[in-house]
Amino acid sequence: MISQMSPGTPRTAYRKIWESHIASGDPDSRALMYIDLHLVHEVTSAQAFNGLRAEGRRVRRPDLTLAVMDHTVPTWERSRPTPDPIAAEQLRQLAENCRAAEVPLLDLHHRRQGIVHVIGPELGLIQPGMTVVCGDSHTSTLGAFGALAFGIGTSEVEQVLATQSLWQAPATTLEIRVDGELPIGVTAKDMALAIIGRVGVAGAQGTVVEYRGSAVRALSMEGRLTLCNLTIEAGARAGLVSADQTTVNYLAGRAASPTGAEFELAAAAWRSYATDEGAEFDRTVVIDAAELVPHVTWGTNPGMVAQVTGRIPRLSDFHTELERQQAVRALDYMGLSEGTAIEEISVDRVFIGSCTNGRLEDLREAAAIAAGGRVHSTVRAMVVPGSQTVKRAAEAEGLDRIFTQAGFEWREPGCSMCLGMNPDVLGSGERCASTSNRNFEGRQGAGGRTHLVSPSMAAAAALHGHFVDVRQLHRAPLAPVG
Amino acid sequence: MEAFTVHEGLCAALSRNDVDTDQIIPKQFLKRTDRDSYGDAGFFSWRYDEAGNPRADFQLNDPAYQGASILVTGNNFGCGSSREHAVWALTGMGFRAVIAPSFADIFAANSLQNGFLPVQLSPTLVAQLRERAERRDGYRLAIDLRDQQVRDGGGVIAEFVIDPFWRECLLSGRDPIAMALSREEGIAAFEATRPRWSPRTTTAGLFS
Numbered sequence: 217m218i219s220q221m222s223p224g225t226p227r228t229a230y231r232k233i234w235e236s237h238i239a240s241g242d243p244d245s246r247a248l249m250y251i252d253l254h255l256v257h258e259v260t261s262a263q264a265f266n267g268l269r270a271e272g273r274r275v276r277r278p279d280l281t282l283a284v285m286d287h288t289v290p291t292w293e294r295s296r297p298t299p300d301p302i303a304a305e306q307l308r309q310l311a312e313n314c315r316a317a318e319v320p321l322l323d324l325h326h327r328r329q330g331i332v333h334v335i336g337p338e339l340g341l342i343q344p345g346m347t348v349v350c351g352d353s354h355t356s357t358l359g360a361f362g363a364l365a366f367g368i369g370t371s372e373v374e375q376v377l378a379t380q381s382l383w384q385a386p387a388t389t390l391e392i393r394v395d396g397e398l399p400i401g402v403t404a405k406d407m408a409l410a411i412i413g414r415v416g417v418a419g420a421q422g423t424v425v426e427y428r429g430s431a432v433r434a435l436s437m438e439g440r441l442t443l444c445n446l447t448i449e450a451g452a453r454a455g456l457v458s459a460d461q462t463t464v465n466y467l468a469g470r471a472a473s474p475t476g477a478e479f480e481l482a483a484a485a486w487r488s489y490a491t492d493e494g495a496e497f498d499r500t501v502v503i504d505a506a507e508l509v510p511h512v513t514w515g516t517n518p519g520m521v522a523q524v525t526g527r528i529p530r531l532s533d534f535h536t537e538l539e540r541q542q543a544v545r546a547l548d549y550m551g552l553s554e555g556t557a558i559e560e561i562s563v564d565r566v567f568i569g570s571c572t573n574g575r576l577e578d579l580r581e582a583a584a585i586a587a588g589g590r591v592h593s594t595v596r597a598m599v600v601p602g603s604q605t606v607k608r609a610a611e612a613e614g615l616d617r618i619f620t621q622a623g624f625e626w627r628e629p630g631c632s633m634c635l636g637m638n639p640d641v642l643g644s645g646e647r648c649a650s651t652s653n654r655n656f657e658g659r660q661g662a663g664g665r666t667h668l669v670s671p672s673m674a675a676a677a678a679l680h681g682h683f684v685d686v687r688q689l690h691r692a693p694l695a696p697v698g
Numbered sequence: 699m700e701a702f703t704v705h706e707g708l709c710a711a712l713s714r715n716d717v718d719t720d721q722i723i724p725k726q727f728l729k730r731t732d733r734d735s736y737g738d739a740g741f742f743s744w745r746y747d748e749a750g751n752p753r754a755d756f757q758l759n760d761p762a763y764q765g766a767s768i769l770v771t772g773n774n775f776g777c778g779s780s781r782e783h784a785v786w787a788l789t790g791m792g793f794r795a796v797i798a799p800s801f802a803d804i805f806a807a808n809s810l811q812n813g814f815l816p817v818q819l820s821p822t823l824v825a826q827l828r829e830r831a832e833r834r835d836g837y838r839l840a841i842d843l844r845d846q847q848v849r850d851g852g853g854v855i856a857e858f859v860i861d862p863f864w865r866e867c868l869l870s871g872r873d874p875i876a877m878a879l880s881r882e883e884g885i886a887a888f889e890a891t892r893p894r895w896s897p898r899t900t901t902a903g904l905f906s
Contacts, residue, residue: 239887280899471903
């Protein structure tokens with residue numbers, strides 16, 4: 217990262233970050249890109265540390281590395297030992313690896329513990345113009361800060377530990393412009409699901425997406441984090457929002473942010489990474505925010521999505537034989553029929569949390585719907601804050617009591633039922649309204665059926681026992697249910 | 699890393715688009731800390747029924763594909779989670795290469811890191827190759843990284859494109875980490891330009 221970008225030909229934020237991070241090589245073919253921050257968790261790091269040891273290599277920059285326990289941690293009764301002995305051994309190895317390499321670790325009892333993509337922003341560790349990687353595909357979340365953030369595999373984790381750099385080729389750029397104003401009851405999650413539905417799950421392959429337009433500018437940092445989080449579900453390498461006043465305001469006063477005169481210097485540098493007026497993108501997709509509605513996925517990838525007021529597509533709507541077969545398999549797995557109205561689909565479970573929607577604003581949004589209501593008698597609903605910091609803040613404003621009084625479980629932070637690596641899993645055949653990011657087969661538990669929705673849509677489904685259009689609830693105050 | 703020059707082997711078809719890494723290696727196997735115990739776990743939920751018996755309706759369980767080392771599949775293979783375990787599962791099952799119209803970016807990078815070759819060909823051509831493999835009569839291909847060709851008994855079928863950096867790494871077995879370490883001067887020079895306020899994770903009081 218250099219201190220400030222110099223003016224010249226208009227460039228995109230991506231191109232500025234890429235060109236300014238080349239430690240060696242040619243920006244137009246392949247180069248060694250410096251990594252400003254490396255986030256590490258238990259599931260994708262053990263083999264990387266083993267590889268370092270086998271080669272007699274050291275962690276080059278423990279001071280640019282942060283580890284956290286999030287994927288397998290229990291969200292209940294954390295004072296007891298982790299119930300799964302294999303998961304416990306993996307957690308033990310992370311602690312030992314971090315101790316030996318002097319990498320800071322937020323373990324499962326730390327007051328700043330949380331989902332890796334939630335804690336970085338809270339601490340102010342993610343700043344515009346930075347390059348950030350983590351052995352986790354949802355690292356795209358952090359592009360919300362106008363940073364270049366992306367997920368990597370374990371071999372690349374090993375390389376970053378050893379060299380603080382990665383071999384990269386330049387990406388193409390995709391501008392997704394959302395103009396206008398989001399209607400009440402329609403959130404960043406719905407915007408993201410609508411985009412994936414439009415672009416497709418492979419539609420952004422090889423690209424770095426930049427979200428632009430007045431509806432994106434109007435999003436809070438938390439909304440931008442949700443939007444960038446789901447970029448990977450369109451197949452993109454990364455997604456970002458150029459830094460603006462919202463970004464700078466969010467970073468002011470954060471633990472890792474500079475202070476005083478240095479903050480002003482930093483803020484000027486951060487802004488200089490924003491896409492220049494007149495910069496060209498390889499492709500552009502334009503979406504009208506005013507036309508967006510709440511979305512619900514019906515199938516087994518995030519591109520299989522419908523408007524809440526709509527229906528599951530007919531098999532005749534699919535063009536190729538492979539697509540039709542894929543839809544047949546998805547409907548069979550999901551236990552659904554073509555043409556079914558989304559609001560007729562009932563749910564057994566509700567999960568509110570994850571790196572997609574586990575931040576304070578998400579919990580407020582869900583609590584606004586849950587307040588005064590009652591979880592439907594046939595539904596089990598849980599709320600899992602994204603971090604200890606989120607949990608404390610939510611409790612300070614009484615959100616935990618709103619949830620528990622309505623019959624939701626209020627749990628400890630972690631990835632939880634987003635991927636079911638801890639005891640929070642769906643049973644076979646159970647149907648879940650989930651604020652997470654993937655509705656893949658078995659993701660939340662073998663045989664489990666996932667429908668991705670926004671936090672308010674999930675809360676509404678919890679109260680009613682089936683999907684409802686949350687915009688109706690926003691117009692009229694929620695009548696007591698059950 | 700594992701070198702790759704030319705590989706000749708039996709093709710198995712997996713006739714699906716958007717095969718995600720959660721299917722290639724389900725989450726319950728990600729708590730292990732080794733790189734080589736995932737072959738039996740590959741495609742676990744598609745491959746075995748609840749009792750642990752192979753499902754007859756899963757393509758890769760077909761006895762005709764016994765010993766297959768080239769997977770021919772659909773668009774966007776390896777999408778979703780960054781888990782490198784997906785590649786370790788495929789190599790553990792005996793695959794050395796996968797042919798598809800497109801691959802998820804992280805999956806392709808993970809594959810190359812393990813000397814497991816992702817070969818991208820046109821959708822039309824991949825559909826033809828898949829159909830040949832679906833005949834289950836021992837269709838074989840040779841994938842030659844030296845001249846970037848795919849051949850069968852009838853001769854050259856296609857040429858494929860691969861990043862020259864990775865082609866060189868795979869042909870020579872050169873380790874990308876060692877190559878990066880050899881650029882120490884560039885890395886150190888870059889570090890000297892970082893602003894003083896760049897965040898560090900070891901700053902006192904950061905996590906208070």
